[in-house]
Amino acid sequence: MSGKRKYKSNYYKAGGGKKARYGEELKPGLKGFLITCGGNERYATIEAYRILNEYADKKYGTEQLSEDGNNPDQEDIEEDVDDIEGALNKQVKDIKKMNSRGTVRRFQSVQNKSKNVVFIKTTLETPGEFLLDIFNDILETKIKKTKVLLRFLPVIDTCHAKFDHITKQAQPIIEKYFHNAKESFSFCIMWKVRCNNTLKKEEVVTSLVKYIMSDDKIKHTIDYKTPDIVFNLDIVGNICCFGIVKDFYKYKKYNIDILLDATPEKPVENVDDAVKSVDDSVIKVADSVENVKKSVEEVQDSVNLVVDSVKTVIESVKTVVDSVKTVVDSVNENTDSSADHATDKNNGSADVITIDAKVDDKNTTEKEANKNVAQNINEHVMTESVKTDNDEAENKVNSADGIKEESMNETKTKDLL
Numbered sequence: 001m002s003g004k005r006k007y008k009s010n011y012y013k014a015g016g017g018k019k020a021r022y023g024e025e026l027k028p029g030l031k032g033f034l035i036t037c038g039g040n041e042r043y044a045t046i047e048a049y050r051i052l053n054e055y056a057d058k059k060y061g062t063e064q065l066s067e068d069g070n071n072p073d074q075e076d077i078e079e080d081v082d083d084i085e086g087a088l089n090k091q092v093k094d095i096k097k098m099n100s101r102g103t104v105r106r107f108q109s110v111q112n113k114s115k116n117v118v119f120i121k122t123t124l125e126t127p128g129e130f131l132l133d134i135f136n137d138i139l140e141t142k143i144k145k146t147k148v149l150l151r152f153l154p155v156i157d158t159c160h161a162k163f164d165h166i167t168k169q170a171q172p173i174i175e176k177y178f179h180n181a182k183e184s185f186s187f188c189i190m191w192k193v194r195c196n197n198t199l200k201k202e203e204v205v206t207s208l209v210k211y212i213m214s215d216d217k218i219k220h221t222i223d224y225k226t227p228d229i230v231f232n233l234d235i236v237g238n239i240c241c242f243g244i245v246k247d248f249y250k251y252k253k254y255n256i257d258i259l260l261d262a263t264p265e266k267p268v269e270n271v272d273d274a275v276k277s278v279d280d281s282v283i284k285v286a287d288s289v290e291n292v293k294k295s296v297e298e299v300q301d302s303v304n305l306v307v308d309s310v311k312t313v314i315e316s317v318k319t320v321v322d323s324v325k326t327v328v329d330s331v332n333e334n335t336d337s338s339a340d341h342a343t344d345k346n347n348g349s350a351d352v353i354t355i356d357a358k359v360d361d362k363n364t365t366e367k368e369a370n371k372n373v374a375q376n377i378n379e380h381v382m383t384e385s386v387k388t389d390n391d392e393a394e395n396k397v398n399s400a401d402g403i404k405e406e407s408m409n410e411t412k413t414k415d416l417l
Helices: 041-060 084-099 127-141 163-179 201-213 271-416
Strands: 032-037 107-110 117-122 149-155 157-160 186-194 229-236 239-246
Touching: 032 041, 032 127, 041 107, 041 117, 041 127, 041 149, 127 149, 127 239, 149 229, 157 163, 163 201, 163 229, 163 239, 186 201, 201 229
Parallel strands: 186 229
Antiparallel strands: 032 117, 032 149, 107 117, 149 239, 157 239, 229 239
């Protein structure tokens, strides 16, 4: 048989339009970084790896891991290598060990259910402080190191995205960062949900605020304008990510892409300030509307003046047209009279011309008659002269014949004698 081989329908795998997922997925009990990007998740992951490994190597040294995730013995790290071949073999062995399955890396991406979101888990104990070091270094060096990364948020814990799990998992975080704080500070709770419609923001946020305010020792204040600490909650599918973020508005809401922009980002106003700003904007809009009305009235007045001036111009044009008509009529009358006089003159000259023409015709006819008479006379004279010439010729011929006959007769007589 020729042609392509046809496979049965059960040979084809029905993907359902979903992309294949490999490796570990986002689950409870992880620490790391929640990163948003501009569409290219793979390139964003590579870019995040590059930045995190660069600063981690500066701060913690080169990564040395074993298969169980613990650091190897110090003797193995400081083992002397005698020759180049042994060093290369050791490096290849370490790379294979890091890339083998089951090896725990310092930074490792995990799959999630949301688009344009990358989650990288870490073995670092304080991802928030490590991220602040990165931001401060970027601000000092003034060097932009990203192309597709946007938000770069630290995550200190994760749990299932359910009301009971969130409130339970948030209690030790609140006790550590709020109840055990040395002094009071201002805070706010940031809420972001992706690929989840089962949770209600009001229930979760109010319960967390009540638990934060339940401590009688230290009274923290809520401030959405310039908070000292932001308690961040990011819901990604069925997982809730907790984060404690410091200087949220100083670092442009932890947007690493616009961190070097000169204009600082305006913080979120609280409800009262928002209402006041809305009232002020409404008043400004009303004032602008009144100004627009006044300008419209002024424009209408100017339009009316223009219309009146146009009307006067039209009337003046009409008078000019009437005067031009009268001048044209007078010119036409003068031209008509001159034309009549010219026609009369032309008629008289025409009569003279016809008389002259008649006289000329008469003279020409008389001349022609005289010519005809002269021709007739000449013809008659010619005929008469011709006749006389003919008669003379005949007479000469007859006389010649007579002479000839006489000569012949003489010859005959001579012969007879």
